[in-house]
Amino acid sequence: MSAAQNAPGKPASGTPAAAAFATLFLLLPAGLVLGAAFLLPLARLFGLSGSMPAGVLAPYLELLGDDVYRKVFFNTVFFAIVVTAVTLVLGYPLALALARMRAGWRALFLLAVLMPLWISVLVRTFSWMLLLERNGPINRALIASGLTDTPMSLLFNKTGVLIGMVHVLLPYAVLPIFGAILRIDPALLRASEGLGAPRHVTFRRVLLPLSMRGVATAATFVFLLSLGFFITPALLGGASEITLSMLVENLVNERLAWPLAAAASVILLALTLALLAVAGRFLSPAAVAGVGR
Amino acid sequence: MSTVRFAGVSRRFLEITALHPTDLEVRDGEFLTLLGPSGSGKTTLLTICAGYLPPSGGRLFVGGRDVTDLAPRHRNIGMVFQNYALFPHMTVFENVAYGLRVRRVAAQELARRVGEALRMVQLDGFADRPVPMLSGGQQQRVALARAMVIEPDILLMDEPLGALDRQLRKEVQLEIRRMHVARPRTTIYVTHDQEEALVMSDRIAVMRAGRIVQAGSGRDLYERPADAFVARFLGESNLVAGTVQSLGDGRAVLAAPGIARPIAGRAAPGLAAGARAAALIRPEALRPEAGGLSARIVERVYLGELAALRLVLEGGHELWCRCFSAAAPGEDKVEIGWDATAVSILPEVNEP
Amino acid sequence: MTGRGGIGLNLFAAAMAAFLVLPIAAVVPAAFSQSSFIRLPPEAWSLRWWHVFLADPSWRRALVKSIEVATWAAALSVVAGTAAALGIARLRGTARRLALALFVGPVVVPVIVLAVALYALARSTGMVGTTAGLVIAHTMLALPYVALNVGVSLGMLDPRLGLAAAGLGASPWRVFRTVTLPLIRPGVLGGAVFAFVTSFDEVVLSIFLAGPTVKTLPVRIWEEIRIEYTPVVAVAATVMIALALAAAGASRLFRRRAA
Numbered sequence: 001m002s003a004a005q006n007a008p009g010k011p012a013s014g015t016p017a018a019a020a021f022a023t024l025f026l027l028l029p030a031g032l033v034l035g036a037a038f039l040l041p042l043a044r045l046f047g048l049s050g051s052m053p054a055g056v057l058a059p060y061l062e063l064l065g066d067d068v069y070r071k072v073f074f075n076t077v078f079f080a081i082v083v084t085a086v087t088l089v090l091g092y093p094l095a096l097a098l099a100r101m102r103a104g105w106r107a108l109f110l111l112a113v114l115m116p117l118w119i120s121v122l123v124r125t126f127s128w129m130l131l132l133e134r135n136g137p138i139n140r141a142l143i144a145s146g147l148t149d150t151p152m153s154l155l156f157n158k159t160g161v162l163i164g165m166v167h168v169l170l171p172y173a174v175l176p177i178f179g180a181i182l183r184i185d186p187a188l189l190r191a192s193e194g195l196g197a198p199r200h201v202t203f204r205r206v207l208l209p210l211s212m213r214g215v216a217t218a219a220t221f222v223f224l225l226s227l228g229f230f231i232t233p234a235l236l237g238g239a240s241e242i243t244l245s246m247l248v249e250n251l252v253n254e255r256l257a258w259p260l261a262a263a264a265s266v267i268l269l270a271l272t273l274a275l276l277a278v279a280g281r282f283l284s285p286a287a288v289a290g291v292g293r
Numbered sequence: 294m295s296t297v298r299f300a301g302v303s304r305r306f307l308e309i310t311a312l313h314p315t316d317l318e319v320r321d322g323e324f325l326t327l328l329g330p331s332g333s334g335k336t337t338l339l340t341i342c343a344g345y346l347p348p349s350g351g352r353l354f355v356g357g358r359d360v361t362d363l364a365p366r367h368r369n370i371g372m373v374f375q376n377y378a379l380f381p382h383m384t385v386f387e388n389v390a391y392g393l394r395v396r397r398v399a400a401q402e403l404a405r406r407v408g409e410a411l412r413m414v415q416l417d418g419f420a421d422r423p424v425p426m427l428s429g430g431q432q433q434r435v436a437l438a439r440a441m442v443i444e445p446d447i448l449l450m451d452e453p454l455g456a457l458d459r460q461l462r463k464e465v466q467l468e469i470r471r472m473h474v475a476r477p478r479t480t481i482y483v484t485h486d487q488e489e490a491l492v493m494s495d496r497i498a499v500m501r502a503g504r505i506v507q508a509g510s511g512r513d514l515y516e517r518p519a520d521a522f523v524a525r526f527l528g529e530s531n532l533v534a535g536t537v538q539s540l541g542d543g544r545a546v547l548a549a550p551g552i553a554r555p556i557a558g559r560a561a562p563g564l565a566a567g568a569r570a571a572a573l574i575r576p577e578a579l580r581p582e583a584g585g586l587s588a589r590i591v592e593r594v595y596l597g598e599l600a601a602l603r604l605v606l607e608g609g610h611e612l613w614c615r616c617f618s619a620a621a622p623g624e625d626k627v628e629i630g631w632d633a634t635a636v637s638i639l640p641e642v643n644e645p
Numbered sequence: 646m647t648g649r650g651g652i653g654l655n656l657f658a659a660a661m662a663a664f665l666v667l668p669i670a671a672v673v674p675a676a677f678s679q680s681s682f683i684r685l686p687p688e689a690w691s692l693r694w695w696h697v698f699l700a701d702p703s704w705r706r707a708l709v710k711s712i713e714v715a716t717w718a719a720a721l722s723v724v725a726g727t728a729a730a731l732g733i734a735r736l737r738g739t740a741r742r743l744a745l746a747l748f749v750g751p752v753v754v755p756v757i758v759l760a761v762a763l764y765a766l767a768r769s770t771g772m773v774g775t776t777a778g779l780v781i782a783h784t785m786l787a788l789p790y791v792a793l794n795v796g797v798s799l800g801m802l803d804p805r806l807g808l809a810a811a812g813l814g815a816s817p818w819r820v821f822r823t824v825t826l827p828l829i830r831p832g833v834l835g836g837a838v839f840a841f842v843t844s845f846d847e848v849v850l851s852i853f854l855a856g857p858t859v860k861t862l863p864v865r866i867w868e869e870i871r872i873e874y875t876p877v878v879a880v881a882a883t884v885m886i887a888l889a890l891a892a893a894g895a896s897r898l899f900r901r902r903a904a
Contacts (some may be wrong), residue, residue, distance in 0.1 A: 025742065029724065033721070126866070127668045129870070130683055133670055145666055167664065170665060188378050188379075191372065194343060196367075210381070235870060261767070
């Protein structure tokens, strides 16, 4: 975005006041939308979390003190950590392969990485419900291959949630790593090789450290998105795999416990912002936007 | 023994032949420069020598051993890349130490050799600097130290001075030359800069369109170029087109339309009587001569000690003459001749 | 890169590509099932559930509503987002950082938090179950992407072009219309498609803000899955895939024309 500093749109003429007015005018429509549908609701939610008669901190204490809720926090962080680890382990070699492919193949494989991002998470998750079923194709294939005699339970438990989340989030891990690897000057790898380094040394001492920023960006994105994941754990998980976002939904829709729901949301938001603050050093707004499609 | 021998080495990229089958031998301890315009195949030849690019045909021998199928990391080469390819996440020390660490050199020995290498390129005291904070010239010297510290059998350099400004380039040229003389190591150097090639090399191979046109010492190439391309690429040259009138005993005579007297000179190989050819008359070979060809001076360029004069002959030919400023004729009408021993008759090549 | 990837690496990449794409394709055959429950692959093929989908007014209404909401959200976020990108490009220093932080907000705040917050506000203002409520919510979600992506297009623009036009006497509006807009058009069109799909695919906000008469297709699917689903859900999912892929194709087309 830094290049945008030079973007046209600088007032060609007019007084500073007129220029400021024009800027304000340009920002007004978006400002109204974000003010009314983003800032205001969040502020109200914050207020709601402190509206319990027992005091401002009461809902927070209730959430943090209860074993059931602690289990929810544990689940949420557990899924986030495992999904982040798995997507990085799968995503790095995929990104590396992409970076090394010839242009034609690369375009095809990039399509495979990008295409899922256009499809609704709901549809992608529904697909997994069909595939992971007790009598679904995956179980039948496992039985046919002799790996198992009885159908494995892949749905409505941790396995289902992990498979679904890894599938949905893998592209978010691949893209930043792919970008980072592409930016590495191939001459550096040649230099390492020429100096006598075997492949694994070149990988460990040159390729990996130079793509670390991409890995960190990928890890941040996947972890953040995992923390707030709702649809996939809600549909693929069982009764004991409740995550923070499912808890929020449940508190609002089933128990109508608004202050608790608001407090849980604020906790989720705080986790997210804390993580972003830590990661903020290597993330730019453009990077965040770029992860779209 | 680190001789390098290319035996019929060639390279195609799809339909394009980047390098025609090429034979070339670099002697042990020799500094050889591959000189040519971009696209002439010089970098392809160097990259094949490093092992980053497999040849499409032919074999490559180092010290008599066939290394054609050897991976770069087993070749013990020191390569200096065009933009240095320094590892941006490492300090100067770590960059230079890299090849030694790969070779599992013990810590003490490693520190000693890195220190020595940095001293050699006058960078002692810079060991802990991060690479991105160095100037271009310093980065260039780190790259040199990194390539030399592993005691490579061959040193390869791919336009290593291209990114430096002119003044610095001259200094580093002499520095590299001094290092080479002090400690001769088989070196292949790629450049498109004729001056650089002349300053540093024991021998120069001029390349054009995927072929080595001529290889020899700087003096050989300047005084006895094989064709008009080499003549134009090294030094200033006046080329006068014509047809070969007579040929024999290593000498040839050229008849040039518009010039009253035939031009005699050393015959380059590949001439045929009656064929089109060009006479090469170096600007410094032209001199005033009573009873010579009459010419008009249409432009004078003062170069300090020397002066360049643009002459137009009666027949319309244009020649550049170079002489001491003090000896430059004052009047605009002159009669000129040339030193017949400094003239070469060259086969004409079709410029791309 | 030095060396092409090894065979092992490429095989792994192929396996990953299959893992990414094939599961999504699995719903499509399920939509052409004959039986009343989903089994993959179906034992008998038919268009039975497509007829059910088309004959059921609730599915039809949901599809139409989805397109209606997405069209509005795309239009609003493109206009507001492009204007905002131009505005942000004129800001400097702290103002600029603050504006960017605000625009990144909806991207980084977990959707469930946005959904609950919006729901709380919409309940008290009577916006739950209204088309306007959904449109505003989706616009909030899509607008930052449009603004940031148009911002990137603007950043790649040679600033001298605008100055040249202004120097030739063009008014700021004329400079925008004749120089800036034509050059950032691919970014704007891409943003429009992106906003449309963001809205069309959106589930979480919509679940909270939809009402009995105002439901988008994902909301309808969500409700159906949660109770007991028949292959008609696979039909609806296939429709969503088809529309999303058409949009993705359109966006590629815009980008190619830009290149």
